[in-house]
Every structure is written in structure tokens, then in C-alpha cells.
Amino acid sequence: SQSGGGGRSGALSPGPIVAGEVQRIDVNPPKGTRDFPPEEMRLRNWLFNNFKEVSRLYGFEEVDFPVLENEALFTRKAGEEIKDQLYCFEDRGNRRVALRPELTPSLARLVIQKGKSVPLPLKWFTVGQCWRYERMTRGRRREHYQWNMDIIGVPGVMAEAELISSIVSLFKRIGIKDSDVGFKVSSRKVLQEVLKCYSIPESLFGKVCVIIDKIEKIPVDEVKKELMAAGVSQEAVQELLQVLSVKSLTELEEKLGSSGEAIADLKQLFSLAEKFGYSEWIQFDASVVRGLAYYTGIVFEGFDREGKLRAICGGGRYDHLFSTFGADDIPACGFGFGDAVVVELLREKGLLPDLSLQMDYIVCALDEDLQGSAAMVAHVLRKKGQSVDLVLESKPLKWVFKRAARNNAQRLVLVGSSEWQRGVVGVKILATGEQYEVKLDELI
Numbered sequence: 087s088q089s090g091g092g093g094r095s096g097a098l099s100p101g102p103i104v105a106g107e108v109q110r111i112d113v114n115p116p117k118g119t120r121d122f123p124p125e126e127m128r129l130r131n132w133l134f135n136n137f138k139e140v141s142r143l144y145g146f147e148e149v150d151f152p153v154l155e156n157e158a159l160f161t162r163k164a165g166e167e168i169k170d171q172l173y174c175f176e177d178r179g180n181r182r183v184a185l186r187p188e189l190t191p192s193l194a195r196l197v198i199q200k201g202k203s204v205p206l207p208l209k210w211f212t213v214g215q216c217w218r219y220e221r222m223t224r225g226r227r228r229e230h231y232q233w234n235m236d237i238i239g240v241p242g243v244m245a246e247a248e249l250i251s252s253i254v255s256l257f258k259r260i261g262i263k264d265s266d267v268g269f270k271v272s273s274r275k276v277l278q279e280v281l282k283c284y285s286i287p288e289s290l291f292g293k294v295c296v297i298i299d300k301i302e303k304i305p306v307d308e309v310k311k312e313l314m315a316a317g318v319s320q321e322a323v324q325e326l327l328q329v330l331s332v333k334s335l336t337e338l339e340e341k342l343g344s345s346g347e348a349i350a351d352l353k354q355l356f357s358l359a360e361k362f363g364y365s366e367w368i369q370f371d372a373s374v375v376r377g378l379a380y381y382t383g384i385v386f387e388g389f390d391r392e393g394k395l396r397a398i399c400g401g402g403r404y405d406h407l408f409s410t411f412g413a414d415d416i417p418a419c420g421f422g423f424g425d426a427v428v429v430e431l432l433r434e435k436g437l438l439p440d441l442s443l444q445m446d447y448i449v450c451a452l453d454e455d456l457q458g459s460a461a462m463v464a465h466v467l468r469k470k471g472q473s474v475d476l477v478l479e480s481k482p483l484k485w486v487f488k489r490a491a492r493n494n495a496q497r498l499v500l501v502g503s504s505e506w507q508r509g510v511v512g513v514k515i516l517a518t519g520e521q522y523e524v525k526l527d528e529l530i
């Protein structure tokens with residue numbers, strides 16, 4: 087048996103390892119995490135390539151950050167779930183660190199670090215793995231990949247309109263229509279204006295929003311209790327919950343008046359949606375608050391119209407995140423788009439793409455002493471950009487044909503002794519069975 091230090095207990099040096107003696111390791115990845123074997127990896131790459139192509143089309147630059155961040159980046163005091171589930175620990179240098187649960191704080195950190203060396207507005211995107219430590223009692227994942235796009239330095243809602251447009255473009259690219267998904271859009275300025283009427287301090291704003299975001303996850307009485315425990319009067323609680331049930335911008339305007347920023351921003355956003363051509367994708371929904379404390383204005387989330395899935399994506403304006411890191415504030419907005427829910431949606435809709443392995447050639451030597459010749463053939467083909475599965479050891483032809491079929495190879499090249507003597511190789515087009523001989527330098 088193994089002692090704690092990994093050596094055999096009591097033995098000065100372990101004896102020979104005899105097969106069957108070694109305890110078989112657990113070959114599954116840690117709880118809540120996923121492997122990506124080839125087929126899943128092709129789907130992931132297909133999705134991420136669409137993320138990246140849309141980001142390129144919208145003029146965004148790619149950035150990246152460490153998965154491991156200083157814990158302080160995420161220790162906001164607003165009662166967010168993201169903090170309760172922080173995957174954090176003390177490293178060997180006694181530093182408090184965390185596996186990032188989101189990407190926006192890292193982005194803000196880098197923007198502050200770069201300071202005036204990066205002219206505003208910034209349009210940055212990234213696709214990165216994010217983590218949460220959730221007790222597996224709920225059996226949910228502990229990691230997912232998020233596509234994030236952020237616009238830093240634009241105060242007007244053109245920025246939010248551009249971001250929503252980019253997500254609509256993504257949906258269209260992967261076959262999802264406005265009949266499948268929509269965006270619920272609101273503004274946290276609605277809540278801000280109500281809180282102001284009741285003289286609720288600004289310092290409570292983030293915490294109040296985080297509590298209200300639970301409205302569809304916990305009983306409303308629990309929400310009321312948490313709001314009042316946070317210092318919101320019963321009257322203000324009533325008004326807050328009442329305003330969340332408003333059904334239209336017209337009704338909201340009647341309630342809040344037409345001079346406030348919330349109405350102005352929302353009206354402008356819906357007008358811009360017409361110009362961008364995605365009006366049919368968005369709807370006003372006063373109940374959308376989102377669960378991150380730092381949002382300050384427009385918030386939005388992508389949802390499946392059948393109501394079977396969790397939010398597909400979400401985002402909004404966060405004009406005061408930078409000052410929470412001790413820097414001057416910069417107007418900012420962005421979104422996160424996870425890799426899991428959208429795949430569930432594509433599966434539901436029968437929209438998963440056929441991404442079977444594709445290979446141009448499989449190359450095989452017909453006898454052992456032609457392995458080098460086969461390698462030369464593979465080299466010639468690869469230099470011409472052809473993907474080649476080179477058979478690396480002597481195999482019966484039946485095995486080669488089976489592998490060619492599995493790899494969906496288009497052509498089989500057989501390197502035979504007599505042909506090689508004549509300066510040619512045999513080529514078989516596997517779809518038709520047609521076969522011919524060709525000189526090495528005429529291959530392709």
C-alpha cells in the first residue's frame with residue numbers, strides 16, 4: 087500500500103512494479119469538469135471559431151488572462167452567488183488566489199494596468215474557462231467556457247446595441263433564429279430611480295439588485311425578507327417588486343415619468359435595434375436584473391423561447407467597476423456567453439453540425455522496407471497542404487481500409503515495391519473505387 091508520501095510504507099526502495107499490483111487511477115476528470123475527446127473537441131472548436139469570427143467581424147481584438155487570479159478581484163460584498171461559489175485557495179506563497187468565476191474583472195484589471203497606453207474606446211474579446219466550486223449535491227458543472235465581448239470607454243447605448251447585434255450575428259451563424267431565442271432587455275436605472283425615491287443609499291444598489299435577481303429562483307417572501315434585512319423599507323420593497331412587473335416601456339414611462347435616464351436609454355436602445363435590424367429579437371422585460379452586482383445600466387439576457395433552458399448569455403453596462411478597483415471609472419459594457427446552454431439549445435433544435443473527422447489522404451507502405459518511402463510521400467502531400475494519416479507500422483490492408491473509412495480519408499496511397507521502382511505510387515479514390523498510378527511530384 088502507498089504511504090502518504092507516495093513511497094511504499096516501510097520499504098526503503100520500492101520493489102519492481104508488477105502489473106496488476108498498481109492501484110488503477112480514476113480515469114474520470116475531477117467532479118464537475120469535462121474532457122473534450124475528438125468529437126466533442128470538434129464541436130467546441132466549431133462554436134469557438136464562430137465566436138472568434140463574429141468578434142473579428144465586429145472589429146474586436148482578442149485578449150487573454152490567467153485562469154488563476156488574485157482572490158481580491160472577486161471578493162465583492164454584495165452577496166453574489168459567484169462569490170459564494172468562488173474556487174479559491176491559499177497558494178504555497180500564502181497568497182489568496184482563485185480560479186476565475188468570470189472574465190470581466192480580469193479585463194478591467196488589464197485595462198487599468200495598460201492605462202493610457204491603450205486609447206479608448208477599447209473593443210476586446212476573449213474565450214476563457216471559468217470556474218465555480220459548487221457542492222456537487224446539485225450535480226452541476228464546475229467549469230464552463232465563456233465568450234466575452236466588452237466595449238470600454240463608450241458611455242452611450244450604441245455600445246450595448248452593438249454588443250447585442252454581435253450576439254444576434256452569432257446566433258444567425260449557427261442556425262438559431264429569432265423564433266428560437268430572444269433577448270430580455272431592461273435597465274438597472276429603473277431600480278435606481280425607485281431606490282432614489284425612497285432615499286435608499288447608493289451603497290446598497292448592488293446588493294439590492296443581486297437579491298432581486300433571485301426573484302424567479304426563491305419564494306418572493308424570501309426576496310422581500312432579504313431586501314428588508316439589507317435595509318430597504320417595506321414600502322420601497324413593494325414599489326420595487328411592483329416596478330418589476332411593468333409590462334411595457336409605455337407603462338414604465340407612466341410610472342417613472344419621461345425625464346429619467348432609464349426610459350431614455352431603453353427608448354434609444356429599441357430605436358437602435360430597428361436600425362441594426364434585430365428588433366424582432368429583443369423585448370423589454372422589467373424583471374431582468376442579472377445577478378452580478380456591478381451592472382449599472384442596460385442589462386440583457388438571451389433566452390430560449392420554449393423556456394426549457396437557463397439563460398444562454400447575459401450582459402450589460404458596468405460604469406463603476408473600475409472605481410471598485412481603486413482606479414478612475416471608465417464607462418463600460420460587455421456580455422458573457424457560455425459554451426454549454428447554447429449546445430443544449432442546438433441539440434434541442436436538431437442544429438448540431440455534422441463535424442465528422444475529415445482526412446485528405448491515408449498513406450501506407452506495402453512492406454516494411456518502404457516505410458521511409460511512405461514518409462516521403464506523406465511529406466510531399468503535407469507540403470501541399472493535404473492532411474495525411476501516415477500508417478506507421480506494417481498493417482494488413484483490411485486494417486488500412488477500415489482506418490481510412492473511420493477517418494473519412496478521401497484517397498488511399500499505397501507505396502509498393504515495383505511501383506516505387508518505376509517512380510510511381512498507387513492512388514485509390516475511396517468514394518468511387520477508381521484507382522491510378524502517379525509520379526511522386528504529380529501527387530495531389
Ligand SMILES: Nc1ccc(Br)nc1
Pocket residue numbers: 168187188216217218227228229230
Ligand atoms: N461563473 C460560473 C463559472 C462556472 C460555471 Br459551470 N458557471 C458559472
